[in-house]
Amino acid sequence: MTDGTDSAPEHNPAQHALKRVLVQRLTRYYDFVKARVADSVTVSSAEIADFLSADATQVRKDLSVIGVRGCPRVGYITRDVLEKTGHVLGIDVPHRAIVVGAGNLGRAIVLYPGLLEIGLEVVGVFDNDPVKTGARIGSLRVRVPEEIEPVVRENGVCLGILSLPAASAQEVADRLVSLNVRALWNFAPTTLSAPASVVVRYENIANGLAELFHYMSRLENDTD
Amino acid sequence: MTDGTDSAPEHNPAQHALKRVLVQRLTRYYDFVKARVADSVTVSSAEIADFLSADATQVRKDLSVIGVRGCPRVGYITRDVLEKTGHVLGIDVPHRAIVVGAGNLGRAIVLYPGLLEIGLEVVGVFDNDPVKTGARIGSLRVRVPEEIEPVVRENGVCLGILSLPAASAQEVADRLVSLNVRALWNFAPTTLSAPASVVVRYENIANGLAELFHYMSRLENDTD
DNA sequence: TAGATTGTTAATCGATTAACAATC
DNA sequence: TAGATTGTTAATCGATTAACAATC
Known part of the structure; x- marks a missing residue:
């Protein structure tokens, strides 16, 4: 972030x-x-x-x-x-992604209009929570994790977006890597291990915030 | 990000x-x-x-x-x-924030457990959409924008988190600044103008993604 | 004491900026 | 032509790294 x-x-x-x-x-x-x-x-x-x-x-x-x-x-x-x-x-070539984890963050990502603008199409959303599967997010239906493989293969998905709990992030990452996904965009607060050929990017909201706090407290001290 | x-x-x-x-x-x-x-x-x-x-x-x-x-x-x-x-x-002192915009992103932020860990407490969520106001997000109830002022004053809110459409971001920012909020964390895809005494941080998901694309395409070219 | 690890100074490296010639 | 703006080389600046003395 x-x-x-x-x-x-x-x-x-x-x-x-x-x-x-x-x-x-x-x-x-x-x-x-x-x-x-x-x-x-x-x-x-x-x-x-x-x-x-x-x-x-x-x-x-x-x-x-x-x-x-x-x-x-x-x-x-x-x-x-x-x-x-x-x-x-590299935003002049279209890319396809799946989102794993259909919580609030996952939904926000799927519905974020800015992604299409830079050429990213989300072609699938997955969650292993039966309460969530079947629900609609925009034009997509939340699917069970078993469907990850066919969706990735059929659509030539190159990017996996992880918006799930930290505990299951590595497992899903491994699975996506084995399906030849080339990049992972990890919103879960963990460090992933992946082969060097896979690009991993971490989005850690809390880190950005810590930075903000630093500048805030400095300002406060200076002003008072 | x-x-x-x-x-x-x-x-x-x-x-x-x-x-x-x-x-x-x-x-x-x-x-x-x-x-x-x-x-x-x-x-x-x-x-x-x-x-x-x-x-x-x-x-x-x-x-x-x-x-x-x-x-x-x-x-x-x-x-x-x-x-x-x-x-x-600056994460050893507690900070209080409000979230303006109760869409998926706003909800994800309010419910993000990492914030409390670094000392940030969200004390209010606001939205001007009548469909959203009144709904619960965690322990909070989504309120109408008119309540921003009392909530900020009563709780000593120092941070405003903007998870709303770009079109209304500046207006809300101005309002928060006039209420002496010291920092803005802007998730809307716009540049805000604010006095130098206010710390502004931008989280632009699409930008991070563009960076990711660059590294992806390089890898693809190298490997083939 | 010997050895490991800190703390700091000096050297290198790279990135930013300034200066200016090229050119439309 | 005169003037504005690019493009590039050289100079500065700062950040990273290496070396080593201090010390528990």
Whole structure:
């Protein structure tokens, strides 16, 4: 989560993967430029930098690294920036995911409209609680865990989203890995073990909050 | 979110606030040491570093900065590390929060057990949707927005958690700021404007996911 | 005492920023 | 042409790591 950032531990640095900080900045460039693409054909490095309160040189360097070329006196073509950053981030190809755990968090994830926008389609929700299975979440029906395998295979699911209790997270992770899922997005408060070829990202709400607390208490002390 | 990390923009650097990366590392030290405190009276910098796949020197330096002193040949007193890091992070003092927006995400937050563990108590949930008001979430009843003011005042609420649509986020933020809330934790996909004295943290699920996609696509390319 | 581990200073490394030439 | 903005090289800055002395 923020920055989680913020809270994801180091994981398998794939060969051609960009530096983490760079990827984070690109994500923000993408957001900004996306909001601008309808209004303006071009965008300057200074405009992007201003918005992010970053340095214009930084922006130019980053864009240069990923192969976006601008024009002196003109700036960058907005659509260009959007396409290239989107491509580097990998959000220009559709991805399919399943959500395991249909509690409040699982439901929130399935219904989160932002996922489709960046090309993620949730094709299945699972829960082993009989009270939950059968219920509808958006257009999906909550299924029993036995159906994970066929759904993953038939849909070419590449991402498993774990929104279940910590106790069962590893077991489900292992199962998904054995089905060739390439990435895990873990909302359960545990560390998972998975082969280096699987990307694991942790979202730990409490960690982000601890960070917030730090800044809060500093402010309070300073002000009083 | 993780690493969100990950996704919070720069905000008001309060005078005595520690560097962001340091705070993030401290959060992880805290987690690790907390899990160990029952088992072991002491912990060495190497053990902490191993677990986080970080550098032992780094750990010693960080602990030294926040005033944790160890013993040569012995290591650090586990409880000591826990107390000091907890104190620096500000999670040793209880905080009170309200949640505005009682959708799935809002419910997930209210019911998230990890919050109480780090000293956050949610004392109110609000929604302007008549379908939702009156419903119970855990031990709380969803209230109408008009009750925000009395609840904030009576409970000394310092944190506002926004789990509502982007369109109404700024309006609610302004209202909370005028009630002297000191921090905002924004789950809505918008940038908020707030005075520098208010700490704002953004949790943008989609951003974390975009980062994940990047590493996924790199892995795929490398493997094929 | 010998050995392990801390704590700190110095060296390296990398990332950010500044300067400026290239160019539309 | 003049001026604005890119693109890149060089300089600075800070953070990480290595080395080692202090010490229980």
